[in-house]
Amino acid sequence: MHLITRHSIRRNQWRHVADEEALGSGNVTVSLRRWRLQRETLLARFRPVGVRLQPDDAVADIAADLDRLDLLALDFGSFADGRGYSQARQLRQQFGYRGELRALQARRDQLQFLARCGFDAFELHPREDTDAALAVLKRSATAYQPAADGQSLVFRRRRHAQFEHVFNSIEGARRR
Amino acid sequence: MYRYDHFDHSLVQERVREFRDQVRRRLAGELSEDEFKPLRLRNGLYLQRHAYMLRVAIPYGLFSSRQLRALAGIARRYDRGFAHFTTRQNIQFNWPQLEAVPDILEELAAVEMHAIQTSGNCIRNITSDHLAGVAADELEDPRPWCEILRQWSTLHPEFYWLPRKFKIAVTGAARDRTALRFHDIGLRLVHNADGVTGFEVWVGGGLGRAPAIAERLRDFLPGTQLLSYVEAILRVYNLHGRRDNLHKARIKVLVQAMGVDRLREQVEAAWQAMDHAALALDPAELAAMQRHFTPVSPARRPLPVGPPPDPRAHPGFAHWLRQNTRAHKDADRRIVYVSLKHPGAPPGDITAAQMEAVADLADRYSHGELRASHEQNLVLAHVANRDLVPLWRALDAQGLATANIGTVQDMICCPGIDFCALANAASIPVARGINQRFEHLDELYRLGEVRIKISGCMNACGHHHVGDIGILGVDKHGEQWYQVTLGGSASDGSRIGTRLGPALPAGAVADAVAAVLEVFAEQRSGEESFASVFRRLGVKPFKELVYAPHHETLDTPQPVAACS
Numbered sequence: 250m251h252l253i254t255r256h257s258i259r260r261n262q263w264r265h266v267a268d269e270e271a272l273g274s275g276n277v278t279v280s281l282r283r284w285r286l287q288r289e290t291l292l293a294r295f296r297p298v299g300v301r302l303q304p305d306d307a308v309a310d311i312a313a314d315l316d317r318l319d320l321l322a323l324d325f326g327s328f329a330d331g332r333g334y335s336q337a338r339q340l341r342q343q344f345g346y347r348g349e350l351r352a353l354q355a356r357r358d359q360l361q362f363l364a365r366c367g368f369d370a371f372e373l374h375p376r377e378d379t380d381a382a383l384a385v386l387k388r389s390a391t392a393y394q395p396a397a398d399g400q401s402l403v404f405r406r407r408r409h410a411q412f413e414h415v416f417n418s419i420e421g422a423r424r425r
Numbered sequence: 426m427y428r429y430d431h432f433d434h435s436l437v438q439e440r441v442r443e444f445r446d447q448v449r450r451r452l453a454g455e456l457s458e459d460e461f462k463p464l465r466l467r468n469g470l471y472l473q474r475h476a477y478m479l480r481v482a483i484p485y486g487l488f489s490s491r492q493l494r495a496l497a498g499i500a501r502r503y504d505r506g507f508a509h510f511t512t513r514q515n516i517q518f519n520w521p522q523l524e525a526v527p528d529i530l531e532e533l534a535a536v537e538m539h540a541i542q543t544s545g546n547c548i549r550n551i552t553s554d555h556l557a558g559v560a561a562d563e564l565e566d567p568r569p570w571c572e573i574l575r576q577w578s579t580l581h582p583e584f585y586w587l588p589r590k591f592k593i594a595v596t597g598a599a600r601d602r603t604a605l606r607f608h609d610i611g612l613r614l615v616h617n618a619d620g621v622t623g624f625e626v627w628v629g630g631g632l633g634r635a636p637a638i639a640e641r642l643r644d645f646l647p648g649t650q651l652l653s654y655v656e657a658i659l660r661v662y663n664l665h666g667r668r669d670n671l672h673k674a675r676i677k678v679l680v681q682a683m684g685v686d687r688l689r690e691q692v693e694a695a696w697q698a699m700d701h702a703a704l705a706l707d708p709a710e711l712a713a714m715q716r717h718f719t720p721v722s723p724a725r726r727p728l729p730v731g732p733p734p735d736p737r738a739h740p741g742f743a744h745w746l747r748q749n750t751r752a753h754k755d756a757d758r759r760i761v762y763v764s765l766k767h768p769g770a771p772p773g774d775i776t777a778a779q780m781e782a783v784a785d786l787a788d789r790y791s792h793g794e795l796r797a798s799h800e801q802n803l804v805l806a807h808v809a810n811r812d813l814v815p816l817w818r819a820l821d822a823q824g825l826a827t828a829n830i831g832t833v834q835d836m837i838c839c840p841g842i843d844f845c846a847l848a849n850a851a852s853i854p855v856a857r858g859i860n861q862r863f864e865h866l867d868e869l870y871r872l873g874e875v876r877i878k879i880s881g882c883m884n885a886c887g888h889h890h891v892g893d894i895g896i897l898g899v900d901k902h903g904e905q906w907y908q909v910t911l912g913g914s915a916s917d918g919s920r921i922g923t924r925l926g927p928a929l930p931a932g933a934v935a936d937a938v939a940a941v942l943e944v945f946a947e948q949r950s951g952e953e954s955f956a957s958v959f960r961r962l963g964v965k966p967f968k969e970l971v972y973a974p975h976h977e978t979l980d981t982p983q984p985v986a987a988c989s
């Protein structure tokens with residue numbers, strides 16, 4: 250499994266621990282269910298802890314704990330299941346989550362959409378090529394609409410582009 | 426009409442490059458067909474019965490002569506010299522090679538067209554009134570709003586993998602010509618008491634396996650808030666729409682399951698939690714968009730416009746004028762339908778030569794602008810009265826002036842088993858069979874406006890549920906049978922048709938239609954519509970006559986499962 254951010258390959262420091270598995274040492278993510286059951290134990294380890302969310306988990310259920318989590322990992326279940334994109338935007342824009350938001354089993358054709366919805370780390374699908382995936386993230390892409398990416402609505406950018414155009418031509422004329 | 430600027434051009438070109446790479450990976454075996462499928466679908470590429478099919482978007486049905494010429498070129502070079510207009514104001518090519526599709530997309534991009542989101546579980550082409558901007562009954566032109574929605578929904582990162590396809594229609598007219606209440610979201614332009622422009626919002630309509638009429642979600646939504654509110658609806662749908670069963674995944678099922686009141690609460694809650702400012706439309710931005718759709722000004726092309734030409738002087742012209750043209754809001758012009766319903770050709774099909782001829786006529790007579798209607802005809806919307814006779818002659822020479830708009834021959838018909846991989850039965854030959862029964866235009870005129878709609882399977886691309894007469898192909902032990910419904914309506918007073926009786930074998934469909942129309946003609950008083958006669962009489966008299974000759978074959982016990 251390769252982990253990348255928007256800019257580079259990164260070494261994975263995290264272990265995704267199944268519900269019955271021992272926590273062990275080091276950074277771990279657990280399911281939302283385990284987090285609910287063992288919240289105090291997990292916090293008492295004084296180690297970075299993260300939660301894995303499934304497509305049908307309501308992100309509001311974790312909202313109160315977001316400050317205590319270093320990582321949220323979203324499992325999409327299947328490539329065609331788009332709930333994670335809405336979960337991500339809610340986490341970032343509605344609940345103000347600032348920690349790492351990681352997409353699991355990511356394929357390159359999703360990456361730009363994922364990044365725009367607020368993901369900043371991607372565990373690639375085993376069949377995915379790391380360099381090709383990074384190239385996709387670095388590629389510039391035109392977007393019409395705002396998401397969790399600070400982009401503004403295209404109609405607004407057009408207006409500004411027009412102002413700039415007018416301003417530049419006035420400037421140009423002045424200099425001549 | 427809307428013209429691309431550098432934002433639009435770069436977006437479409439980036440998408441072509443991305444798809445070219447996806448095709449390359451497929452051909453190199455880096456992607457399996459299963460992996461490739463959702464990617465190609467989002468670019469309008471289906472794998473059909475014999476070949477790939479490419480569906481190209483015609484946003485809200487509006488396009489230019491230049492674009493039509495480019496489409497004709499594609500039909501000649503990459504297809505077999507023809508194309509097919511669909512019931513969603515799109516155009517389809519039936520024989521492209523996978524390797525060539527990126528080149529086709531590049532040619533489309535050069536004329537400001539694309540195939541983005543014309544299939545797949547995402548927000549599809551926004552549809553609208555094909556008479557937008559020229560109809561006398563219009564409150565406001567819906568097209569600027571359609572274009573705003575088109576841009577907002579294109580490659581929207583959150584809504585690219587919805588539970589199911591999602592269709593939005595917008596109308597600004599008093600009379601609905603968009604089948605508004607059969608869309609996932611239907612938006613009707615209204616003014617509130619203070620004269621503010623906004624929308625009545627309908628949700629959860631659809632045809633297909635379980636047809637549903639949309640419910641009213643909001644009486645008034647200020648136009649400036651359109652995008653944030655629609656985004657809230659989509660977010661609720663994306664998170665809560667069913668994903669376990671393909672047939673229960675449309676938003677209509679969510680509406681039925683939770684009820685429109687609870688859905689409204691959830692949408693309002695999601696809306697409140699969102700950043701409205703980021704999606705609010707500024708009046709200046711709206712005005713900039715509206716400038717793309719300024720009405721054709723009479724002043725730009727001063728005309729010695731006389732009274733409408735004398736129909737008596739030209740045999741055939743009178744019928745065409747009556748059937749195939751409509752009043753324009755400017756009395757010196759007419760709206761002209763180009764009939765793609767020549768009785769000898771599949772409904773909605775057009776040859777490359779015809780496309781080129783229509784493009785020339787659009788340039789000469791209608792400001793280079795064209796519209797595709799969801800009834801699978803084309804519209805030249807700005808024809809000066811004095812040009813009607815020459816235009817009629819030119820269309821007639823191309824076989825595009827059959828004076829049959831709104832009549833029995835003006836059938837809506839999906840491609841059916843001749844092309845479509847999902848089909849149960851043929852639909853084009855059914856249309857041909859009906860046309861052979863109703864060859865005489867006089868008979869058609871006597872019957873007046875009758876809408877026949879044919880689908881080759883439950884997916885209902887031919888909108889059979891909302892035809893005066895609906896015909897649905899069903900599979901019965903490997904044989905093609907047809908289920909007939911009566912009394913459906915797509916426009917105001919939206920209604921889903923009532924089943925006539927047991928399914929009929931292919932050979933009996935045209936007779937059944939003839940029998941239904943015989944009852945209609947007998948029972949009708951004056952110019953009464955089919956819908957009204959059907960409301961009065963119910964299904965019984967129609968049923969009696971249709972099934973009279975079939976007692977022998979149809980009353981014997983049938984395996985019922987297939988025809989339900």
Ligand code: SF4
Nearest residue numbers: 839845848881882886
């Ligand atoms: S209605 Fe069925 S047969 Fe006809 S085009 Fe749609 S999917 Fe194909």
